Amino acid sequence: xxxxxxxxxxxxxxxxxxxxxxxxxxxxxxxxxxxxxxxxxxxxxxxxxxxxxxxxxxxxxxxxxxxxxxxxxxxxxxxxxxxxxxxxxxxxxxxxxxxxxxxxxxxxxxxxxxxxxxxxxxxxxxxxxxxxxxxxxxxxxxxxxxxxxxxxxxxxxxxxxxxxxxxxxxxxxxxxxxxxxxxxxxxxxxxxxxxx
Amino acid sequence: xxxxxxxxxxxxxxxxxxxxxxxxxxxxxxxxxxxxxxxxxxxxxxxxxxxxxxxxxxxxxxxxxxxxxxxxxxxxxxxxxxxxxxxxxxxxxxxxxxxxxxxxxxxxxxxxxxxxxxxxxxxxxxxxxxxxxxxxxxxxxxxxxxxxxxxxxxxxxxxxxxxxxxxxxxxxxxxxxxxxxxxxxxxxxxxxxxxxxxxxxxxxxxxxxxxxxxxxxxxxxxxxxxxxxxxxxxxxxxxxxxxxxxxxxxxxxxxxxxxxxxxxxxxxxxxxxxxxxxxxxxxxxxxxxxxxxxxxxxxxxxxxxxxxxxxxxxxxxxxxxxxxxxxxxxxxxxxxxxxxxxxxxxxxxxxxxxxxxxxxxxxxxxxxxxxxxxxxxxxxxxxxxxxxxxxxxxxxxxxxxx
Numbered sequence: 001x002x003x004x005x006x007x008x009x010x011x012x013x014x015x016x017x018x019x020x021x022x023x024x025x026x027x028x029x030x031x032x033x034x035x036x037x038x039x040x041x042x043x044x045x046x047x048x049x050x051x052x053x054x055x056x057x058x059x060x061x062x063x064x065x066x067x068x069x070x071x072x073x074x075x076x077x078x079x080x081x082x083x084x085x086x087x088x089x090x091x092x093x094x095x096x097x098x099x100x101x102x103x104x105x106x107x108x109x110x111x112x113x114x115x116x117x118x119x120x121x122x123x124x125x126x127x128x129x130x131x132x133x134x135x136x137x138x139x140x141x142x143x144x145x146x147x148x149x150x151x152x153x154x155x156x157x158x159x160x161x162x163x164x165x166x167x168x169x170x171x172x173x174x175x176x177x178x179x180x181x182x183x184x185x186x187x188x189x190x191x192x193x194x195x196x
Numbered sequence: 197x198x199x200x201x202x203x204x205x206x207x208x209x210x211x212x213x214x215x216x217x218x219x220x221x222x223x224x225x226x227x228x229x230x231x232x233x234x235x236x237x238x239x240x241x242x243x244x245x246x247x248x249x250x251x252x253x254x255x256x257x258x259x260x261x262x263x264x265x266x267x268x269x270x271x272x273x274x275x276x277x278x279x280x281x282x283x284x285x286x287x288x289x290x291x292x293x294x295x296x297x298x299x300x301x302x303x304x305x306x307x308x309x310x311x312x313x314x315x316x317x318x319x320x321x322x323x324x325x326x327x328x329x330x331x332x333x334x335x336x337x338x339x340x341x342x343x344x345x346x347x348x349x350x351x352x353x354x355x356x357x358x359x360x361x362x363x364x365x366x367x368x369x370x371x372x373x374x375x376x377x378x379x380x381x382x383x384x385x386x387x388x389x390x391x392x393x394x395x396x397x398x399x400x401x402x403x404x405x406x407x408x409x410x411x412x413x414x415x416x417x418x419x420x421x422x423x424x425x426x427x428x429x430x431x432x433x434x435x436x437x438x439x440x441x442x443x444x445x446x447x448x449x450x451x452x453x454x455x456x457x458x459x460x461x462x463x464x465x466x467x468x469x470x471x472x473x474x475x476x477x478x479x480x481x482x483x484x485x486x487x488x489x490x491x492x493x494x495x496x497x498x499x500x501x502x503x504x505x506x507x508x509x510x511x512x513x514x515x516x517x518x519x520x521x522x523x524x525x526x527x528x529x530x531x532x533x534x535x536x537x538x539x540x541x542x543x544x545x546x547x548x549x550x551x552x553x554x555x556x557x558x559x560x561x562x563x564x565x566x567x568x569x570x571x572x573x574x575x576x577x578x579x580x581x582x583x584x585x586x587x588x589x590x591x592x593x594x595x596x597x598x
Contacts, residue, residue, distance in 0.1 A: 080200025154217035170519035
């Protein structure tokens with residue numbers, strides 16, 4: 001007994017410590033492997049589902065980025081190219097001109113361009129867009145719903161927990177597969193998703 | 197809905213494509229993991245081999261700049277606890293490999309080399325370390341009492357993450373607002389209080405809040421190599437006695453005269469009764485609070501808001517209710533989901549309470565047991581490996597001695 005305790009190679013304390021260390025290591029490794037196995041199946045990115053979105057405006061203020069990584073995206077395939085655009089003009093606008101007093105967008109981020117009578121093209125100037133969703137609401141209420149809020153992945157910094165997601169009243173944010181990072185709703189969806 | 201048909205253009209107008217820029221390359225994420233590993237390895241070398249306080253200090257400044265201000269505090273190991281918890285409880289939830297790496301790598305380093313992650317890789321520790329000018333001793337009792345808070349915080353964070361309610365560590369993260377220059381007033385105040393009190397109470401977040409620190413504390417106790425105050429043999433000069441700003445140096449305990457057998461036996465019986473008693477008491481107390489705890493959950497809040505009689509006119513309905521109405525979900529489903537969550541909280545709060553009671557009991561028991569100790573040693577659990585004490589030791593390594 002004495003001899004054993006003095007022998008540094010067979011030291012009970014050290015043996016126990018090594019055993020404990022090994023089991024902790026196996027524990028950590030096990031959890032990591034379990035989670036990694038799930039993850040290998042596919043990387044994910046944050047995205048918001050326009051079908052659930054109620055355009056509350058929190059996207060504009062809750063993103064860690066200023067301006068927000070959520071932008072209004074124009075799904076052209078769904079657009080009716082209306083002269084009286086519910087997403088561009090404030091309700092009860094008298095003259096359909098590009099005057100600032102007529103515009104719904106607070107940052108003048110939507111550009112209106114004449115194509116041919118009576119059609120107008122609307123494009124989003126994304127650096128100006130703050131993701132407030134006012135135009136999305138307008139287009140959804142009076143038009144085809146071709147303006148939709150989406151997280152722009154070239155801007156998103158992929159927070160551990162999306163700070164808009166935790167304040168979204170409609171629970172519209174979720175992680176989606178990185179291979180299909182955009183969620184559009186409506187009739188133009190397939191066409192847009194297959195393009196790319 | 198298609199209210200207006202797509203026009204047929206005659207002017208040869210080409211409809212532009214909807215741009216869908218892809219996710220940023222994973223390269224940046226991989227770089228974070230690489231930087232984390234290299235910084236950890238470097239600081240471990242500085243702590244254990246070079247024993248250089250200046251080196252650790254400079255590394256912590258780098259970490260603060262890179263992980264804090266450049267990467268804006270995300271991904272962080274502290275918050276990763278919640279992702280890992282949620283991924284373990286929710287099968288559909290998948291976490292990025294980076295988050296797993298940020299959770300696991302510091303734990304493994306700690307298992308082998310002590311809490312070198314805290315010394316100067318974690319930006320939270322680094323920012324507080326920079327302001328600890330006049331650290332005061334708090335005394336063992338106050339340290340022990342305040343040291344219970346991280347267990348509560350960890351328990352709540354795990355409970356809320358497991359029930360898919362919220363990531364409270366991220367929501368109440370005091371320093372991320374500073375790293376991003378976008379703190380709300382409340383969080384800025386919180387960070388300010390921590391930093392100002394940090395002048396006198398070194399690293400208040402790390403010691404009395406950090407939930408990841410709890411895990412590191414446990415794991416560090418098994419560490420293979422750990423920083424020592426003296427490079428050779430302690431000569432009991434007492435110079436290091438007041439050197440630790442975190443009260444993490446264990447003083448020598450003269451235990452030459454072992455206490456009487458009957459006293460030891462009585463202590464043992466007391467511990468065997470008290471520890472389970474506290475665990476059950478804690479579980480019972482927390483389970484009484486489960487409905488309050490569940491009140492944080494969004495689905496429970498929605499169900500409660502729907503249960504309330506229609507409020508007086510003039511108060512606009514909340515966005516949550518608007519969203520619920522537009523989703524077309526039946527009310528009964530909301531109630532059902534909320535009842536499931538409250539049930540989860542009932543079980544969860546029992547576990548949380550038992551855990552806290554157990555921790556309290558064990559910490560009490562630990563104070564009853566006298567362990568003999570000859571030298572001044574850093575406490576393997578609470579030591580942040582900041583290497584301040586090393587400079588106070590007059591002993592030089594034997595190999596340098598002539």
